[in-house]
Amino acid sequence: MQESRYVHRLTVSSPTLLPATTTNVYVITHHGEAIIIDAGYEQEDSTKEIISYIESMGQPQVKAIILTHYHRDHSPGAKALSDHFQCPIWAHAQEVENIHREISPYKVEKALTEGDRIEIGGVPIFVLHTPGHTKGHISLWMEEEKILFVGDNAAGEGSVWIGPPDGDLTHYLQSLQRLKSFHAERLAPGHGHMIHDPDACIDFLITRRLERESQILKLLQSSPLSVSQLVDLIYRDQIHPSVRWAAERTIEGHIMKLLNERRVQIASADRTPKYALSSSLTT
Structure with missing residues (x-):
């Protein structure tokens, strides 16, 4: 589903937590280039669906698969996608070890850090380190369209769990306050529909x-x-x-x-x- 001029959202079946039954995989494409944000669970049908969708867009060059965090409803699907598109897997430096466990024998080829700039056909996207759900969780800020890709910092329905072994509620609340400061027009969450009232959603999560x-x-x-x-x-x-x-x-x-x-x-x-x-x- 095309959500904006550059952003497409694919919902793939995933063994995630109820009420969610799918994980969002985002494709940002412009001028023949693309990146994939999150890759879903490792299952053949989902991989075929993602590949078919991207190829129907004119077969853009996929520069990278960016993983917001390591959880297995987001990361293992990167293996088959990396093979097919011959593209690297990127993630935050603090998430690399856990991701390697989920995608072995594949490796993260680039460790991202706060403030890194990624360009897709000249459109800049910025990496934000937003810990809380996991230590190396990242969000991505696409200023041109005022869209924040927030991974599991928010969900299109309900809330997300924050706790051990690597969740930190203090960091999570700080990350939510930071995301609010961007004054985004939409949040692109890891599960559920696009969020069209970011402030209300973030305020709800903090209040809850x-x-x-x-x-x-x-x-x-x-x-x-x-x-x-x-x-x-x-x-x-x-x-x-x-x-x-x-x-x-x-x-x-x-x-x-x-x-x-x-x-x-x-x-x-x-x-x-x-x-x-x-x-x-x-x-």
């Missing part, structure tokens, strides 16, 4: 995280609780069992942030730790 944080602190006023107990109280059987792990990691991400801020402390360090309000908040 802060409300969840307040909810956790309120629950801990009564007694120490484990992450699993917090999930039971917060979600109350409203989540599908297949994504409970993501809910637990998200709550754990909140707890890690609150521990770092010394607003919460470990109440018992058994095999299943429990957490309580820090003494400074209860006195």
Whole structure:
């Protein structure tokens, strides 16, 4: 689907988290050149679909496949695409090791860093390091069309999970505030439809995280609780069992942030730790 003068969005089937069932693969093309942003899961039908779509555009020269982050609903498809288009795979320096695990024996040929400029037929695209979902997560800013490609910083429906092993909620909230400062007209997320009111979407994501944080602190006023107990109280059987792990990691991400801020402390360090309000908040 063509979303703008230069941007095309392909939705490919992916084993991602409900309610999403697909991953967005973006193709930016101009004057016979193209880049692919994210590559989806490694499955033959999806690869054929992407290749067929790009070739129907006049077979532009694909300069690179850029991966926003390493998760397997975004990165392994790069192997077959790199083979077909004979193009390199690029990603942020802090994401390279994890991506190599997902695409082995293929390698990231260029490690991107904050501020790198990529030109597609003369149209500049800038690399933004936006950690939070993962340590080396990147977004891409296409100023000419005021589009931010945000990977899993936002979704066309709902929100994204932020938590261990490499998610950081403090960094995520900082990245969201930074993305808002670009005054984009559209967000191109890793899952779901294009977002046409970026400020409202980002404000929603920030507010949702802060409300969840307040909810956790309120629950801990009564007694120490484990992450699993917090999930039971917060979600109350409203989540599908297949994504409970993501809910637990998200709550754990909140707890890690609150521990770092010394607003919460470990109440018992058994095999299943429990957490309580820090003494400074209860006195």
